[in-house]
Amino acid sequence: MIVKKTINGISCFIVPKKGFIQKQAMAVVRFGSDTAGFKTQSAAFKIPAGTAHFIEHLMFSSPQGNLMDSFSRLGAEANAFTAFDKTAYYFTCAEHFYENLERLIKMVFTRQFTCTDIDAERKIIAEEINMYRDDARWQCYFSLLKCLYPGLAVSNEIAGSIKDINTIDENILNACYDAFYRPENIAVIAAGDIDCDKICETVEKNSVSKVGELPEIESVAENTPENAYTEKYMDISTPFLYAGFKENNTSVSAENTVKMRIMLECMAGECSPLFGRLLKEESVDTPFGFEYLKGRNYGAGLFFGESKAPEKTAECILKEIENSVKNGFVNAEAVVKKQRGELIMQTESVNGICMPIADCFSKNIDFLDILKLYDTIDIDGLSLQKPQFMAASVVKGSRSKQN
Amino acid sequence: MEVIRDRVNLYIDENKKFKGFYLCICLHQPLNENTVTKNRLLSLVLSSGCEMYKTQTELNTALAECDGAQLSIQSVKKGDRIILQFLIAAPKGSEEEQFRILSEIMNHPYLKADDFAISRKKHLKNIIENKIADKKNYAYDRCVELMFEKTGFGIDGDGILRDLCGIRDLYGYYRQVYENSQTDVFILGDINRERAQELLKKYFPALKTNKLSRSDAKAAEFKSVVERSQGKQAKLCIGIDMGKGSRFEKIIFNELFGVGPSSRLFRSVREQNGLCYYISSKYLSLANAVIVQAGIDEENFEKTVDIVKSRLNDPPTDDEIKNAKASVTDTLKIMGDYPTALMDFYLTQGIFDDGVTVETAAEKINAVDKLSLEPKISVVYLLGGEEN
Numbered sequence: 072m073i074v075k076k077t078i079n080g081i082s083c084f085i086v087p088k089k090g091f092i093q094k095q096a097m098a099v100v101r102f103g104s105d106t107a108g109f110k111t112q113s114a115a116f117k118i119p120a121g122t123a124h125f126i127e128h129l130m131f132s133s134p135q136g137n138l139m140d141s142f143s144r145l146g147a148e149a150n151a152f153t154a155f156d157k158t159a160y161y162f163t164c165a166e167h168f169y170e171n172l173e174r175l176i177k178m179v180f181t182r183q184f185t186c187t188d189i190d191a192e193r194k195i196i197a198e199e200i201n202m203y204r205d206d207a208r209w210q211c212y213f214s215l216l217k218c219l220y221p222g223l224a225v226s227n228e229i230a231g232s233i234k235d236i237n238t239i240d241e242n243i244l245n246a247c248y249d250a251f252y253r254p255e256n257i258a259v260i261a262a263g264d265i266d267c268d269k270i271c272e273t274v275e276k277n278s279v280s281k282v283g284e285l286p287e288i289e290s291v292a293e294n295t296p297e298n299a300y301t302e303k304y305m306d307i308s309t310p311f312l313y314a315g316f317k318e319n320n321t322s323v324s325a326e327n328t329v330k331m332r333i334m335l336e337c338m339a340g341e342c343s344p345l346f347g348r349l350l351k352e353e354s355v356d357t358p359f360g361f362e363y364l365k366g367r368n369y370g371a372g373l374f375f376g377e378s379k380a381p382e383k384t385a386e387c388i389l390k391e392i393e394n395s396v397k398n399g400f401v402n403a404e405a406v407v408k409k410q411r412g413e414l415i416m417q418t419e420s421v422n423g424i425c426m427p428i429a430d431c432f433s434k435n436i437d438f439l440d441i442l443k444l445y446d447t448i449d450i451d452g453l454s455l456q457k458p459q460f461m462a463a464s465v466v467k468g469s470r471s472k473q474n
Numbered sequence: 475m476e477v478i479r480d481r482v483n484l485y486i487d488e489n490k491k492f493k494g495f496y497l498c499i500c501l502h503q504p505l506n507e508n509t510v511t512k513n514r515l516l517s518l519v520l521s522s523g524c525e526m527y528k529t530q531t532e533l534n535t536a537l538a539e540c541d542g543a544q545l546s547i548q549s550v551k552k553g554d555r556i557i558l559q560f561l562i563a564a565p566k567g568s569e570e571e572q573f574r575i576l577s578e579i580m581n582h583p584y585l586k587a588d589d590f591a592i593s594r595k596k597h598l599k600n601i602i603e604n605k606i607a608d609k610k611n612y613a614y615d616r617c618v619e620l621m622f623e624k625t626g627f628g629i630d631g632d633g634i635l636r637d638l639c640g641i642r643d644l645y646g647y648y649r650q651v652y653e654n655s656q657t658d659v660f661i662l663g664d665i666n667r668e669r670a671q672e673l674l675k676k677y678f679p680a681l682k683t684n685k686l687s688r689s690d691a692k693a694a695e696f697k698s699v700v701e702r703s704q705g706k707q708a709k710l711c712i713g714i715d716m717g718k719g720s721r722f723e724k725i726i727f728n729e730l731f732g733v734g735p736s737s738r739l740f741r742s743v744r745e746q747n748g749l750c751y752y753i754s755s756k757y758l759s760l761a762n763a764v765i766v767q768a769g770i771d772e773e774n775f776e777k778t779v780d781i782v783k784s785r786l787n788d789p790p791t792d793d794e795i796k797n798a799k800a801s802v803t804d805t806l807k808i809m810g811d812y813p814t815a816l817m818d819f820y821l822t823q824g825i826f827d828d829g830v831t832v833e834t835a836a837e838k839i840n841a842v843d844k845l846s847l848e849p850k851i852s853v854v855y856l857l858g859g860e861e862n
Contacts, residue, residue, distance in 0.1 A: 165808055408542055409542040412541040
């Protein structure tokens with residue numbers, strides 16, 4: 072991977088992949104749904120939930136029509152997503168890479184939100200929100216985040232609620248764009264059989280100059296979590312659960328990230344004694360997924376999956392977390408091999424490599440350190456601090472409630 | 475991709491650019507009420523362990539030790555076939571170990587022990603009953619089922635709940651699948667042909683292929699069906715019978731009709747009318763059908779169907795055809811970067827059995843100048859929310 076910075080401050084991460092046909096470029100903005108407000112020299116702004124995601128939708132609008140279409144005309148497939156700590160715009164193509172890159176960079180550095188576009192997009196986003204309201208896993212996830220982080224923006228759904236998006240107007244959209252869509256807050260990540268110098272040149276030429284300082288992010292006082300359990304009823308048959316803990320360690324580092332991923336998988340991953348036991352008892356059929364959720368003002372280890380006995384399973388997971396604090400971990404060597412192999416396989420494709428680099432950029436850690444750590448990590452040094460708080464969220468079938 | 479038709483259909487891609495090594499074995503059976511549920515159950519039982527790795531965690535640990543090898547055993551529906559697909563992939567360097575682990579699973583299964591099958595039966599029951607949790611896919615499966623009722627093309631690949639309980643002698647069924655299937659083997663990565671053949675012979679000496687014929691799908695006459703769930707958003711699926719014409723023309727039609735943001739459906743239904751967040755279409759080449767999927771507010775049901783109908787019947791412009799051809803040929807080129815996409819392509823073409831390769835498919839796409847198709851709606855299916 073080649074790392075460069077343009078004169079106006081954009082970080083460029085380029086992964087040359089000789090012999091590959093597909094090429095991808097991604098522009099990552101360090102602004103997502105976890106920012107509740109910010110201050111500039113002249114004013115302070117509260118950000119309604121869903122604002123970063125609303126901007127993501129609007130970036131594709133232009134007086135000439137939807138810009139996704141203009142990428143398609145140049146043989147590229149463009150898309151975007153909003154996460155807690157970032158918004159990313161990307162395209163993949165086989166041909167016309169540099170022309171598409173020029174379009175991507177121009178698009179990200181051009182603000183043209185009109186009232187007509189805002190109202191049209193509001194209808195589409197409302198349908199997206201409705202889609203997520205039917206998604207048991209998504210609902211379960213945010214219910215848990217509300218337990219762990221009451222009052223923090225990270226516990227709001229990324230697209231916001233219908234009520235939230237109705238409060239979003241041109242003023243707040245413009246203010247957020249102007250505050251966060253700045254060269255020094257943006258990275259361009261590219262992969263494929265491509266030329267590094269030409270990329271940096273294209274990025275620099277089509278972006279704006281550095282303007283002023285980045286705003287100060289409002290730090291919100293967190294409410295003390297009280298609910299350790301929450302449940303919902305939806306139209307499903309097998310219950311779904313999320314269980315997790317707030318970590319005590321607040322530092323964001325590559326080492327902490329790798330260690331936490333290994334520890335989470337040791338606790339309840341597919342090789343873990345806990346999974347084996349729950350499988351034998353027939354409370355679960357498939358391995359749990361896990362996630363290390365880390366941002367500016369939050370850090371949590373989360374497990375999720377289906378279970379026929381969700382309360383009991385959640386309790387077992389939370390107990391296992393406590394046990395691990397006391398007794399450490401088994402199977403860590405196999406887990407390190409597994410995660411190392413998975414990372415190699417994930418980064419094999421042009422499509423798979425940009426995302427983990429984007430994650431590292433938004434957390435300000437070095438992706439190459441992550442790769443190196445899997446070769447050098449000392450598994451005897453793995454230890455989990457006592458969590459600040461633990462909670463579980465369960466979604467059960469509404470049909471079972473009616474019966 | 476080199477194809478060697480011997481005791482099995484062997485597809486080899488000697489390719490140094492991949493960091494991984496991929497071994498995939500596919501056993502084809504006709505999809506019908508007798509095979510579908512057993513096949514799906516087999517995919518779960520075989521994923522759970524074997525004689526050597528008696529529990530799932532033992533098997534998972536062996537895979538982890540093999541440089542994090544990823545194993546996937548699935549029962550894949552393709553047209554009116556059900557394919558038991560075994561895929562093992564890992565970073566290069568442990569090729570023989572991948573062969574060995576897969577041979578333990580396939581050649582020394584732990585099927586005689588009933589307790590395995592009993593717990594997996596409960597798992598499969600949950601999978602089938604819980605399909606409603608994913609309403610988008612549930613609606614898609616129902617639409618295909620209604621379109622091809624009572625034939626293999628219409629049977630849900632996850633199996634039939636009422637048949638699950640009565641399944642006996644799963645081992646006997648597995649032996650029969652192992653011995654009587656059309657068998658395709660895919661080997662991709664940094665390995666030469668001789669070594670690949672040697673490893674295949676060493677670890678799978680008894681594997682062989684049989685010929686399986688292909689039948690044509692027949693779509694139902696027009697019907698419109700509304701069903702209810704407790705969802706907030708209605709899921710619309712429209713099944714289109716593609717009628718006569720070459721499959722390459724149909725690929726181009728599908729591309730311009732419903733693939734991506736420049737497609738007719740995305741532009742008309744989402745961008746011009748704001749009726750949905752997602753809308754797209756998918757071409758099922760073996761079933762000769764295009765399926766449209768959208769998530770909408772139920773009150774826009776008729777309006778959305780009307781737009782889809784009108785866009786279906788508009789003749790494609792030269793510009794649309796040109797862009798769709800470019801997009802499809804790019805997709806074909808990019809396929810060479812993705813081992814699993816390549817395997818899936820050749821798995822499908824192997825069923826057509828007309829020798830089409832990635833390269834000749836691109837030529838055939840480029841040779842199309844105009845579309846002479848007569849697509850016809852067969853099924854309009856709506857999974858609505860609760861009735862007020």
